[in-house]
Amino acid sequence: MPCLALSAPSSMPRLPGEDCDPRDRRGRCHPLGCILLAALCAVVAGARCLEAIGQWAANAPQPTLARLHARTTSPALGLRQAPSPATIRRVLTALDPAVLLGLSAVEHTAVLIVDGKSLRGSATPESGPAHLLAAMTAEGSTAAQVRVGDKTSEIAALGDLLGGLDTAGCVVSADALHTQTATAEYLAGRGADYLLTVKANQPTLFRQAKKLPWAQAPVLDRGRERAHGREEVRTAKVLTVAGIAFPYAAQVVRIHRWVRIIATGRARRTYAYLVTSLSAERAAAEELARLVRGHWRIEVRHEALRYRTGVKDPCRPAVAAAG
Structure with missing residues (x-):
């Protein structure tokens, strides 16, 4: 070299x-x-x-x-x-x-994006690949990172991940795995807000989010991108909620994505639902849509880093035993 x-x-x-x-x-x-x-x-x-x-x-x-x-x-x-x-x-x-x-300590940040990935090439005959849980800033810097124990989960490791960070006044964004009542309570106790993806692992919340009157809700944010051989149109709708089955929930977001592969013309549409403790007075639809896009962008970047580890290098990543 x-x-x-x-x-x-x-x-x-x-x-x-x-x-x-x-x-x-x-x-x-x-x-x-x-x-x-x-x-x-x-x-x-x-x-x-x-x-x-x-x-x-x-x-x-x-x-x-x-x-x-x-x-x-x-x-x-x-x-x-x-x-x-x-x-x-x-x-x-x-x-x-x-x-x-x-060495790269991050000062207090307004947004923390939690993402977990398995370290490519780290599996051993005794255990599977090392799984890391990271808290990233909106700029892509790593604020904290912990290894998830072989006998635990990302949910249990979240407290260790955020324990050493000042989360007061911060918005923590995470995927559906962390959409847990205990997680919402924990973040509120730390003075943080949350933006969490809603999927079928929380069936009651997912059902309530889908049944909200989205047809009557106006599109409050729209974005269009054309890159990497595809065209994508995103729209965001936001509804203020009361009595939804999740602690401190203030708004629910629905992101509609229409994606067309330019070479083939094939198109698909998807809907993503998110719940947040941020009220409409504190976060408008445009801000929530920006936070969602930032989370997806960091996830893609984080995945690329994990995937590149060991792909073009014959060296095996060295990992210590998980606790």
């Missing part, structure tokens, strides 16, 4: 202290910050697995190693030594994931 020399940055990234280092203090040859910076640079250069990260570090030129604050082996000559691939692997697999998330 080609290794580009680093230009001098205006300031070094804020790195975790040595107290976060999972290694025993005795025998540490390379500082934790150097190992993390080497891994970060390798990923930016295209590395997608631990083996490729180790190769990048081994090929790093001396000026790059100096910028990484690598270990000095010859002070007189100014020679530095990169962390070995084995050291990088040992540190990254033992490091608490929360430490890595802290």
